[in-house]
Amino acid sequence: MKAAVSNDGHGPAIRAVDPWGSPREKARQLLNEEERARLAGLATIVQFRKGEEIYREGQRADAAFNIITGVVKAYKTAADNSKHITAFLFSSDVFGLSEGGWCANSIKAITPVTAYRLPVRALRSQFLNDPGLEFHVICKLIHDLRQTQHHAFILTRRHALSKISMFLQLLEYLQAVRGEQTTIIYLPMKRSDIAEYLGMSVEAVSRAFGDLTTRGIVKSRDRQHLEIVDRSTFDKMVGDTSISPAAGSTTQ
Amino acid sequence: MKAAVSNDGHGPAIRAVDPWGSPREKARQLLNEEERARLAGLATIVQFRKGEEIYREGQRADAAFNIITGVVKAYKTAADNSKHITAFLFSSDVFGLSEGGWCANSIKAITPVTAYRLPVRALRSQFLNDPGLEFHVICKLIHDLRQTQHHAFILTRRHALSKISMFLQLLEYLQAVRGEQTTIIYLPMKRSDIAEYLGMSVEAVSRAFGDLTTRGIVKSRDRQHLEIVDRSTFDKMVGDTSISPAAGSTTQ
DNA sequence: GCTGACAATTGATTAGGATCAATTGTTCGA
DNA sequence: TCGAACAATTGATCCTAATCAATTGTCAGC
Numbered sequence: 001m002k003a004a005v006s007n008d009g010h011g012p013a014i015r016a017v018d019p020w021g022s023p024r025e026k027a028r029q030l031l032n033e034e035e036r037a038r039l040a041g042l043a044t045i046v047q048f049r050k051g052e053e054i055y056r057e058g059q060r061a062d063a064a065f066n067i068i069t070g071v072v073k074a075y076k077t078a079a080d081n082s083k084h085i086t087a088f089l090f091s092s093d094v095f096g097l098s099e100g101g102w103c104a105n106s107i108k109a110i111t112p113v114t115a116y117r118l119p120v121r122a123l124r125s126q127f128l129n130d131p132g133l134e135f136h137v138i139c140k141l142i143h144d145l146r147q148t149q150h151h152a153f154i155l156t157r158r159h160a161l162s163k164i165s166m167f168l169q170l171l172e173y174l175q176a177v178r179g180e181q182t183t184i185i186y187l188p189m190k191r192s193d194i195a196e197y198l199g200m201s202v203e204a205v206s207r208a209f210g211d212l213t214t215r216g217i218v219k220s221r222d223r224q225h226l227e228i229v230d231r232s233t234f235d236k237m238v239g240d241t242s243i244s245p246a247a248g249s250t251t252q
Numbered sequence: 253m254k255a256a257v258s259n260d261g262h263g264p265a266i267r268a269v270d271p272w273g274s275p276r277e278k279a280r281q282l283l284n285e286e287e288r289a290r291l292a293g294l295a296t297i298v299q300f301r302k303g304e305e306i307y308r309e310g311q312r313a314d315a316a317f318n319i320i321t322g323v324v325k326a327y328k329t330a331a332d333n334s335k336h337i338t339a340f341l342f343s344s345d346v347f348g349l350s351e352g353g354w355c356a357n358s359i360k361a362i363t364p365v366t367a368y369r370l371p372v373r374a375l376r377s378q379f380l381n382d383p384g385l386e387f388h389v390i391c392k393l394i395h396d397l398r399q400t401q402h403h404a405f406i407l408t409r410r411h412a413l414s415k416i417s418m419f420l421q422l423l424e425y426l427q428a429v430r431g432e433q434t435t436i437i438y439l440p441m442k443r444s445d446i447a448e449y450l451g452m453s454v455e456a457v458s459r460a461f462g463d464l465t466t467r468g469i470v471k472s473r474d475r476q477h478l479e480i481v482d483r484s485t486f487d488k489m490v491g492d493t494s495i496s497p498a499a500g501s502t503t504q
Numbered sequence: 505g506c507t508g509a510c511a512a513t514t515g516a517t518t519a520g521g522a523t524c525a526a527t528t529g530t531t532c533g534a
Numbered sequence: 535t536c537g538a539a540c541a542a543t544t545g546a547t548c549c550t551a552a553t554c555a556a557t558t559g560t561c562a563g564c
Contacts, residue, residue: 076405086404134390138386149400156451158520160520160521191541199408202543204520209543410522442511443511444512457512458514459551462514506563507562508562511558511560515556518551518554528541529541532538532540
């Protein structure tokens with residue numbers, strides 16, 4: 001299986017301020033190398049096409065997935081058929097871990113995706129043998145909770161520019177902890193996905209990107225790749241009312 | 253210790269729609285009765301005055317708390333000194349459970365509070381003896397995650413009325429799962445707390461309550477107690493674009 | 505009961521985003 | 535390569551909530 005990302009925190013070029021505290025980002029990955037190895041035999045590799053729905057909210061969850069490459073969105077569908085995106089998930093993120101055995105979110109691939117598929121039955125038996133696994137689940141949950149709290153905080157921002165800036169900061173940060181380059185921010189998702197994640201209209205998203213570009217704060221190669229050129233102004237947009245970093249991770 | 257709330261789900265008068273799936277609300281309580289009993293000797297009972305800060309974000313977390321009576325708010329302070337309230341916690345809620353050993357949020361009593369105080373050292377040793385405890389932590393985390401996701405969803409609502417209605421629905425629901433009456437909704441927190449929780453101005457909060465009253469949807473005894481009199485209209489305000497319920501609880 | 509500090513409401517104005525509508529840009533399969 | 539379906543942008547208008555400002559209401563301590 002793919003080796004755990006070597007960057008376990010204070011890697012080379014993490015420009016992005018850590019909004020959630022010390023980058024204990026291994027938590028994002030459910031398993032460490034040893035456990036991955038132990039589960040390797042049980043896992044199969046699966047592929048999904050771009051746009052493919054991996055599972056639907058309310059469905060029986062019969063397997064958990066561990067993304068190898070690609071990006072996925074997790075969302076809930078409201079009564080009026082509008083969507084609320086709860087998270088974007090990237091390589092080595094885990095999803096489908098269910099408590100009750102049902103999916104709380106729908107999951108859809110927004111790029112082609114390769115992933116390890118772990119049947120819950122196998123996972124369950126592994127749980128009985130390996131008590132340390134529970135600890136990793138706890139870490140993963142704490143990580144998700146922290147992420148979701150940060151998401152909620154972004155959603156409280158009044159201005160479109162503020163939301164978009166914080167979103168870019170988030171993507172940059174996630175690239176950093178994945179050990180990827182951070183000069184160019186990769187936006188695999190559609191503008192409408194961003195809108196649904198940030199609770200704003202597509203038009204507002206578009207205009208916010210336009211503003212950032214016009215003001216010379218960012219420069220975009222194409223729709224999906226963008227670079228922050230005026231860092232200090234950018235930081236001001238974000239940091240204006242950004243949350244003060246917490247040292248650790250806590251439930252509540 | 254106080255016995256676990258008898259209502260473990262399908263109690264008598266849960267009018268409120270469950271926005272998060274099956275009411276597996278025991279998860280809110282970290283410990284079951286047996287475990288409470290086992291920890292009883294280690295716990296001390298502590299009291300906090302209204303307005304008292306129980307601990308501050310970034311502080312070392314040397315104890316976890318289990319609320320007996322009273323209400324508490326968890327919040328983060330932004331750089332510009334503005335506050336973002338992440339959660340309101342009620343009786344039998346747990347807080348202060350930390351992974352890294354540091355608090356991620358500040359906690360302040362918004363009413364007089366009585367709570368069990370569990371030193372982390374005692375808790376830690378208990379963890380070694382009792383493997384089932386980890387499972388309860390997982391349940392608690394899943395519960396918190398679900399709550400926070402719902403909070404994020406509320407924050408995406410465009411209209412003040414929608415946010416306030418969903419907030420009232422949430423309070424009503426929480427009263428129901430705590431086994432309290434649900435005809436009158438108790439609002440222990442200040443308007444400014446609600447504003448900080450919902451990402452809106454105090455004035456907007458005030459006007460939204462005014463609107464609901466004027467339209468005859470709610471009736472308020474006093475600042476802190478309010479009753480929903482026109483249920484169908486109320487449900488329409490909420491359900492307009494409310495999220496469809498999920499059957500279970502899942503991470504992502 | 506008074507009084508001062510704080511909480512909540514109410515009013516007027518304004519700024520920002522939602523919405524509607526139309527255009528341009530992109531992608532992918534025939 | 536072309537064209538159709540979808541994605542993104544741009545423009546104009548409307549509407550809501552933020553903001554500023556002033557008033558009223560509430561409560562704790564004297």
